[in-house]
Amino acid sequence: MFESAELGHHISKEKYELALPLLRKALLDVQYKLLELKSFPVILLISGVDGAGKGETANILNEWMDARHIHTYAFAPPSQDELAKPPMWRFWQALPPKGEIGIFFGSWYTEPIVQKSYGEIKTSELDNAMNDIVRFEQMLTEEGALVIKLWFHLSKDAQKNRIKALKKDPKTRWRVSKQDIKHLKLYDRFRRIAGRVLKETSTANAPWMVIEGTDPNYRNLTTGEYLLETLKSRISQHKKKTPKPEAPPLLKPIDKLRILDTLDLSKQQDKETYNNQLEHYQGKLNQLSRHPKFKKMALVLAFEGVDAAGKGGAIRRVTQALDARIYNVTPISAPSDEEQAQPYLWRFWRKIPAKAHVAIFDRSWYGRVLVERVEKFCSQYDWLRAYAEINDFEEQLSKHDVLVLKFWLQITQEEQLARFTAREEIAYKQFKITPDDWRNRKKWNAYKLAAADMVERTSSVVAPWHLIEANDKNYARIKILRTLCEKIEEKLARL
Amino acid sequence: MFESAELGHHISKEKYELALPLLRKALLDVQYKLLELKSFPVILLISGVDGAGKGETANILNEWMDARHIHTYAFAPPSQDELAKPPMWRFWQALPPKGEIGIFFGSWYTEPIVQKSYGEIKTSELDNAMNDIVRFEQMLTEEGALVIKLWFHLSKDAQKNRIKALKKDPKTRWRVSKQDIKHLKLYDRFRRIAGRVLKETSTANAPWMVIEGTDPNYRNLTTGEYLLETLKSRISQHKKKTPKPEAPPLLKPIDKLRILDTLDLSKQQDKETYNNQLEHYQGKLNQLSRHPKFKKMALVLAFEGVDAAGKGGAIRRVTQALDARIYNVTPISAPSDEEQAQPYLWRFWRKIPAKAHVAIFDRSWYGRVLVERVEKFCSQYDWLRAYAEINDFEEQLSKHDVLVLKFWLQITQEEQLARFTAREEIAYKQFKITPDDWRNRKKWNAYKLAAADMVERTSSVVAPWHLIEANDKNYARIKILRTLCEKIEEKLARL
Numbered sequence: 001m002f003e004s005a006e007l008g009h010h011i012s013k014e015k016y017e018l019a020l021p022l023l024r025k026a027l028l029d030v031q032y033k034l035l036e037l038k039s040f041p042v043i044l045l046i047s048g049v050d051g052a053g054k055g056e057t058a059n060i061l062n063e064w065m066d067a068r069h070i071h072t073y074a075f076a077p078p079s080q081d082e083l084a085k086p087p088m089w090r091f092w093q094a095l096p097p098k099g100e101i102g103i104f105f106g107s108w109y110t111e112p113i114v115q116k117s118y119g120e121i122k123t124s125e126l127d128n129a130m131n132d133i134v135r136f137e138q139m140l141t142e143e144g145a146l147v148i149k150l151w152f153h154l155s156k157d158a159q160k161n162r163i164k165a166l167k168k169d170p171k172t173r174w175r176v177s178k179q180d181i182k183h184l185k186l187y188d189r190f191r192r193i194a195g196r197v198l199k200e201t202s203t204a205n206a207p208w209m210v211i212e213g214t215d216p217n218y219r220n221l222t223t224g225e226y227l228l229e230t231l232k233s234r235i236s237q238h239k240k241k242t243p244k245p246e247a248p249p250l251l252k253p254i255d256k257l258r259i260l261d262t263l264d265l266s267k268q269q270d271k272e273t274y275n276n277q278l279e280h281y282q283g284k285l286n287q288l289s290r291h292p293k294f295k296k297m298a299l300v301l302a303f304e305g306v307d308a309a310g311k312g313g314a315i316r317r318v319t320q321a322l323d324a325r326i327y328n329v330t331p332i333s334a335p336s337d338e339e340q341a342q343p344y345l346w347r348f349w350r351k352i353p354a355k356a357h358v359a360i361f362d363r364s365w366y367g368r369v370l371v372e373r374v375e376k377f378c379s380q381y382d383w384l385r386a387y388a389e390i391n392d393f394e395e396q397l398s399k400h401d402v403l404v405l406k407f408w409l410q411i412t413q414e415e416q417l418a419r420f421t422a423r424e425e426i427a428y429k430q431f432k433i434t435p436d437d438w439r440n441r442k443k444w445n446a447y448k449l450a451a452a453d454m455v456e457r458t459s460s461v462v463a464p465w466h467l468i469e470a471n472d473k474n475y476a477r478i479k480i481l482r483t484l485c486e487k488i489e490e491k492l493a494r495l
Numbered sequence: 496m497f498e499s500a501e502l503g504h505h506i507s508k509e510k511y512e513l514a515l516p517l518l519r520k521a522l523l524d525v526q527y528k529l530l531e532l533k534s535f536p537v538i539l540l541i542s543g544v545d546g547a548g549k550g551e552t553a554n555i556l557n558e559w560m561d562a563r564h565i566h567t568y569a570f571a572p573p574s575q576d577e578l579a580k581p582p583m584w585r586f587w588q589a590l591p592p593k594g595e596i597g598i599f600f601g602s603w604y605t606e607p608i609v610q611k612s613y614g615e616i617k618t619s620e621l622d623n624a625m626n627d628i629v630r631f632e633q634m635l636t637e638e639g640a641l642v643i644k645l646w647f648h649l650s651k652d653a654q655k656n657r658i659k660a661l662k663k664d665p666k667t668r669w670r671v672s673k674q675d676i677k678h679l680k681l682y683d684r685f686r687r688i689a690g691r692v693l694k695e696t697s698t699a700n701a702p703w704m705v706i707e708g709t710d711p712n713y714r715n716l717t718t719g720e721y722l723l724e725t726l727k728s729r730i731s732q733h734k735k736k737t738p739k740p741e742a743p744p745l746l747k748p749i750d751k752l753r754i755l756d757t758l759d760l761s762k763q764q765d766k767e768t769y770n771n772q773l774e775h776y777q778g779k780l781n782q783l784s785r786h787p788k789f790k791k792m793a794l795v796l797a798f799e800g801v802d803a804a805g806k807g808g809a810i811r812r813v814t815q816a817l818d819a820r821i822y823n824v825t826p827i828s829a830p831s832d833e834e835q836a837q838p839y840l841w842r843f844w845r846k847i848p849a850k851a852h853v854a855i856f857d858r859s860w861y862g863r864v865l866v867e868r869v870e871k872f873c874s875q876y877d878w879l880r881a882y883a884e885i886n887d888f889e890e891q892l893s894k895h896d897v898l899v900l901k902f903w904l905q906i907t908q909e910e911q912l913a914r915f916t917a918r919e920e921i922a923y924k925q926f927k928i929t930p931d932d933w934r935n936r937k938k939w940n941a942y943k944l945a946a947a948d949m950v951e952r953t954s955s956v957v958a959p960w961h962l963i964e965a966n967d968k969n970y971a972r973i974k975i976l977r978t979l980c981e982k983i984e985e986k987l988a989r990l
Contacts, residue, residue, distance in 0.1 A: 058819040066807075067814045067824045068857055074820035081576040105820060312563075319562045324553040325569035325600060329562045337832050362563055 001195040005210045006155040011217035023224045024064045030231040031065045031101070038099035038341070039238055040144040042231070045107045048152030049190070050183055051162045052213030057152065057223050058103050064224065071096055075106035084354035086400035087111075088136070092349035097341035098144070108133055113197055117190045126193070130200045132392070139389045141205035142382075143343035146234050149206055150223060151198060152213040156187050244381040250453055258452040265412050265471040274474040281481035282321035288488045289322055289358070293495045298353040298402045299488070302364035305409030306447060307437045308419040309470045310477075311362055314409065317477045318360065318484065327358040332367060344368055344386075345393055352397070364406075365390055369454045374446045387457040398462035403491045406463060407480055408455060409470040413444055496690040500705045501650040506712035518719045519559045525726040526560045526596070533594035533836070534733055535639040537726070540602045543647030544685070545678055546657045547708025552647065552718050553598050559719065566591055570601035579849035581895035582606075583631070587844035592836035593639070603628055608692055612685045621688070625695045627887070634884045636700035637877075638838035641729050644701055645718060646693060647708040651682050739876040745948055753947040760907050760966040769969040776976035777816035783983045784817055784853070788990045793848040793897040794983070797859035800904030801942060802932045803914040804965050805972075806857055809904065812972045813855065813979065822853040827862060839863055839881075840888055847892065859901075860885055864949045869941045882952040893957035898986045901958060902975055903950060904965040908939055 034042065044061075046054050058072050073094045082090050088108070096102035112129035115121045121129075137147050154162065163180055166172045183190065202208040211222050269277070288294065301318070303311040319327060330351050339347040345365055353359040368390070373383040394404045411419075420441070423433040440447065459465045466483050470476035529537065539556075541549050553567050568589045577585050583603065591597035607624035610616045616624075632642050649657065658675055661667045678685065697703040706717050764772070783789065796813070798806040814822060825846050834842040840860055848854040863885070868878040889899045906914075915936070918928040935942065950960045961978050965971035 055818060055820065059815075059817075062819045063811070063815050067811065067819075067822075068807075068826040070819075071823060072819040079576050081574050103819065312561075316558070316562065320554075320558050323550060324557045324562075324565075324567040324598065325550065327562075328566060331563040 001198045001208075002153050002155075002191065002210060005153040005212040006158075007212070008214065009212045009218040009222075010215045011221055013217065016217040016221060019221055023221065023228065027065050027224060027228050027231075030228060030235060031069065033235055034101075034231065035069055035099045037235065037238060040146055040234070041096040041098050041341075042101040042146045042148065043096065043140065044101060044103045044227070045109070045147070045149045046103060046105050046152070047107065047109050047150070048211075048213065049154050049159065049187075049194075050180055051159065052152035052154045053216060053219050054105065054152050056216065057150070057219065058105065060220055061103065061223070061227070065101075069099070070101045070103060072103040073105065075104065075110070081354070085352055086396050086402060088396055089349060089352055092346060095145075095342055095346060097338065099341075108136070109197065109201075113190075113194055116193050117186055126197070127200075130197060132396075133201055134203060135388070135392050137201070137203065137206045139345075139385075139392070140343060142385055142389075145343070146230065147206040148227065148230055149201075149208045150226075151194070151208055151210045152219065153210050154213050156184075156191075158214045159184060159187060244379040247379075247381040247384045250384075252449065258448070259455055260408075260410055260448060260452050260467070263410055263467055263469050265410065265415075265469050267469045267475050268472040269474040269478055271474070274478060277478045278317065278481070281478065281485055282317070284485045285318070285321040285481060285488070286323075288485060288492065289326065291492055293492045294488075295356045296401060296495050297491055298355050298400075299358040300353065300397060300402055300404045301358070301360045301484075302366065302404070302406045303360070303362055303409070304364060304366050304370065304407070304451075305468075305470065306411060306416060306444075306451075307440055308416050308423070308432075309409035309411050310473050311409055313473060314407070314468075314477050314480050315360055315362055317481060321481075322358060326356060327360060328353070329360040329362060332361060332363040345389065348393075352402070355401075365393065366406075366454060366458070369458075370447065370450050373450050374443055387454075390458055391460050394458075394460060394463040401491075401495065403487060404463040405466065405484060405487055406458075407466050407468050407483075408451065409468045409476060410451075411470050413441075415471045416441065496693045496703075497648050497650075497686065497705060500648040500707040501653075502707070503709065504707045504713040504717075505710045506716055508712065511712040511716060514716055518716065518723065522559050522719060522723050523561065525723060525730060526564065528730055529596075529726065530564055530594045532730065532733060535641055535729070536591040536593050536836075537596040537641045537643065538591065538635065539596060539598045539722070540604070540642070540644045541598060541600050541647070542602065542604050542645070543706075543708065544649050544654065544682075544689075545675055546654065547647035547649045548711060548714050549600065549647050549708075551711065552645070552714065553600065555715055556598065556718070556722070560596070564594070565596045565598060567598040568600065570599065570605070576849070580847055581891050581897060583891055584844060584847055587841060590640075590837060590841060592833065594836075603631070604692065604696075608685075608689055611688050612681055621692070622695075625692060627891075628696055629698060630883070630887050632696070632698065632701045634840075634880075634887070635838065637880055637884075640838070641725065642701040643722065643725055644696075644703045645721070646689075646703055646705045647714065648705055649708050651679075651686075653709045654679060654682060739874040742874075742876040742879045745879075747944065753943070754950055755903075755905055755943060755947050755962070758905055758962055758964050760905065760910075760964050762964045762970050763967040764969040764973055766969070769973060772973045773812065773976070776973065776980055777812070779980045780813070780816040780976060780983070781818075783980060783987065784821065786987055788987045789983075790851045791896060791990050792986055793850050793895075794853040795848065795892060795897055795899045796853070796855045796979075797861065797899070797901045798855070798857055798904070799859060799861050799865065799902070799946075800963070800965065801906060801911060801939075801946075802935055803911050803918070803927075804904035804906050805968050806904055808968060809902070809963075809972050809975050810855055810857055812976060816976075817853060821851060822855060823848070824855040824857060827856060827858040840884065843888075847897070850896075860888065861901075861949060861953075864953075865942065865945050868945050869938055882949075885953055886955050889953075889955060889958040896986075896990065898982060899958040900961065900979060900982055901953075902961050902963050902978075903946065904963045904971060905946075906965050908936075910966045911936065 034040075046058055048054055062070050062072065071094070075090065078087070078090065091104070091108060094102060094104065112121070112126055112133075116123075116126045140147055163176055163184060166176045198208045198210070209226050211219055211226075213219050301315075303315055305311055315329060319329065328351065332347075335347055348361070348365050351359050351361075368378065368386040369383050372378045373380075397404050420433055420437060455465045455467065466480075468476045468479050529535075541553055543549055557565050557567065566589070570585065573582070573585065586599070586603060589597060589599065607616070607621055607628075611618075611621045635642055658671055658679060661671045693703045693705070704721050706714055706721075708714050796810075798810055800806055810824060814824065823846065827842075830842055843856070843860050846854050846856075863873065863881040864878050867873045868875075892899050915928055915932060950962065954960045961975075963971045963974050
């Protein structure tokens with residue numbers, strides 16, 4: 001991986017100064033084109049060995065282009081507040097919107113490579129981390145982001161010479177830290193591990209570009225040219241409007257039996273049992289949320305279901321049991337313009353709770369495989385890939401001890417009609433019914449199909465779907481509360 | 496202030512249960528009206544003595560209304576990340592958008608009252624804090640927010656009885672903390688100080704409502720009724736479209752001499768001196784940004800000036816001297832829809848740098864008194880009050896060791912014409928010139944008047960305007976860099 005970056009590449013001052021003005025003008029031009037199109041963001045990762053010119057490169061790119069539309073982030077070890085969230089959270093916060101450039105120093109690659117170099121993780125753990133990264137970057141690129149990954153390299157000799165030179169000069173001696181010396185000792189090991197990581201994560205969508213860092217002229221020109229060509233090529237593709245890949249169709253079960261059909265929607269709960277159980281489970285939920293170990297976990301609840309299935313009422317029965325200071329409910333409707341300029345999961349990452357907190361979503365990230373699929377707001381390819389992306393998302397949360405519970409509330413078509421009609425008749429419930437609801441109702445079968453596929457494809461071990469028979473509201477609410485209590489108890493026992 | 500909240504108010508169970516259904520329905524109705532209008536946010540502060548039902552009240556409001564549009568924040572002592580920002584930053588982050596309700600526990604009142612009760616600050620410091628709060632809340636209400644402040648009170652005897660009762664029951668004994676006992680000893684002092692704070696901060700725009708907390712029925716009904724009446728009254732005003740108060744006109748100087756006319760725009764810098772000084776001051780700025788004490792401060796730069804005055808070029812000369820990892824440049828154009836749903840200063844608070852960082856604004860919060868004034872995007876009353884609001888904003892930053900430097904770049908009308916024409920002629924500069932620029936040029940005098948008023952009214956001791964003669968770009972850039980270096984040096988010396 002690094003062989004060609006140890007050849008001692010060099011560009012003379014004359015050549016550099018000749019090439020520079022043209023390069024700068026061209027870079028500025030594509031940057032403004034990017035801004036004008038506002039059709040994709042650029043995520044530029046800057047990694048590599050110490051002293052290979054990472055900081056200098058970020059500076060020079062900001063100098064050459066319009067720094068007002070470049071956002072540079074240096075990710076130091078996570079702060080207290082960041083540690084309360086899943087590790088990827090801070091990178092999501094920093095993603096640039098469409099049209100802008102984000103330069104990431106110390107990206108998601110730093111931790112696995114450093115940990116492995118210091119022998120803190122096993123090879124299998126490194127492999128898992130690489131696998132997660134590839135999937136994450138694939139999601140970013142599928143969502144339209146241009147991911148550019150630069151690795152700045154120095155050969156062992158070049159590294160030694162650099163440190164020697166710095167040490168010699170009293171003015172620069174302070175720049176040589178103990179860590180530099182330590183890293184030099186680890187050089188061979190680090191080089192081997194980094195090489196492996198780069199090979200495994202160099203994909204067609206987001207390949208690595210290794211740049212020799214010894215000669216600043218060579219380094220700067222190479223970086224600039226590479227960035228320019230990548231941007232130009234991507235912008236020209238934009239004009240072509242390349243169609244999304246064809247995705248194979250999902251086969252409907254030939255006997256037409258689907259999981260949602262197996263629910264017994266006649267299940268009921270009488271008023272008295274309901275009242276007793278409601279009190280019982282709300283009390284229990286409240287206790288669980290005050291359990292000392294609850295501080296080590298967080299809770300994400302997603303409520304989905306057909307219109308008028310009783311999501312709002314069920315959510316209210318849950319929040320009634322919780323202290324208002326620990327939860328937040330987010331109703332999902334049309335995204336804001338800041339949300340629209342980001343990958344579709346971004347708006348959910350924004351709301352991910354810190355430890356000891358609860359985030360409740362009234363409709364959720366599953367909109368992609370439900371309404372967006374049925375209403376054709378995205379292509380078949382896009383909603384098909386969403387299954388895996390969503391599974392990854394939920395797995396990331398689970399790994400960080402965020403318990404993800406997903407409820408699908410199902411009612412019959414007749415029950416829906418009865419509820420719609422009732423809503424239209426009762427004055428204070430009229431706001432709950434809109435022409436959209438009637439339109440969606442006509443697509444009952446399409447929604448049912450989408451929901452069945454969703455349940456099958458996203459019921460993971462860490463976050464299975466809980467199907468709720470909701471024709472009887474009392475029954476549904478108790479089942480939800482009971483499930484919640486059981487799952488939190490199980491989670492607390494594992495902590 | 497607390498006399499009527501120590502009378503032992505009480506509502507019987509029967510009365511409570513009779514009133515509740517109507518109240519809840521009415522509250523839900525106004526909440527949906529609020530959501531539908533999306534014309535103002537509701538900021539509900541919940542304060543008071545321990546055990547007077549603050550938490551219970553937040554819970555019950557979430558239960559009665561639609562919790563999906565209520566956001567409850569409990570402000571604990573600030574975290575590491577929050578301490579790196581000015582104290583008000585975290586409250587700004589939590590402000591609800593128009594149409595939504597934010598419940599703030601432990602608001603901006605907590606710290607001054609607690610500090611004074613423990614004797615950590617002087618009376619004069621408390622007075623200053625109160626003064627700042629009044630001005631802040633006035634800004635919020637002038638920006639349209641409905642600020643509701645509830646204080647839950649218990650008499651000393653009621654407090655004693657509560658603690659005694661909790662201690663008696665083994666199941667609740669754990670709820671009595673050492674702090675509770677300590678607070679009880681401080682009761683009289685706390686009551687006196689809180690009473691004073693409430694009196695001083697009970698304004699016509701944001702009055703305090705003191706509620707006796709002993710009897711839950713009384714407490715809940717009073718809170719609900721008060722919230723309902725306040726919301727209803729505000730919503731009915733909305734329909735009336737009450738005009739903004741008339742503001743007295745600003746008098747133009749009768750001899751027509753204004754500060755910007757006193758600038759000698761013929762000032763120049765020859766190429767050689769420029770190159771030397773550029774290198775000198777950029778080197779110096781770089782050193783200053785690496786000074787160990789720079790970690791204790793932050794830097795905010797605002798660039799304003801007529802179109803084509805050279806703001807972008809000047810900013811580039813500054814960023815060239817800085818490490819890309821410590822600065823961020825924000826160009827200010829039309830606000831996003833999330834920004835539009837907030838007070839106008841919100842979008843700048845979002846970008847306030849943490850310690851050791853630099854935020855650069857290409858155009859700034861001064862848009863309110865420049866473009867918004869001239870183009871009549873806001874009323875005269877609104878831009879007139881902005882002078883004081885902006886001074887407060889900058890003072891809050893300065894107090895937290897954020898150095899605020901503001902540059903006004905001035906060129907002559909002839910020079911502007913020459914630059915516009917040049918931009919139209921040079922292909923790669925065409926993106927810089929739009930029909931808007933030509934339109935604004937016709938309003939030269941109106942902008943000049945606005946700028947002169949701005950400079951006079953917002954040149955505070957902590958953040959004076961630096962006027963830059965910018966007909967000669969070299970001269971302007973050097974003056975900016977020199978000013979920057981001088982001011983940072985002064986600041987570092989004071990740290």
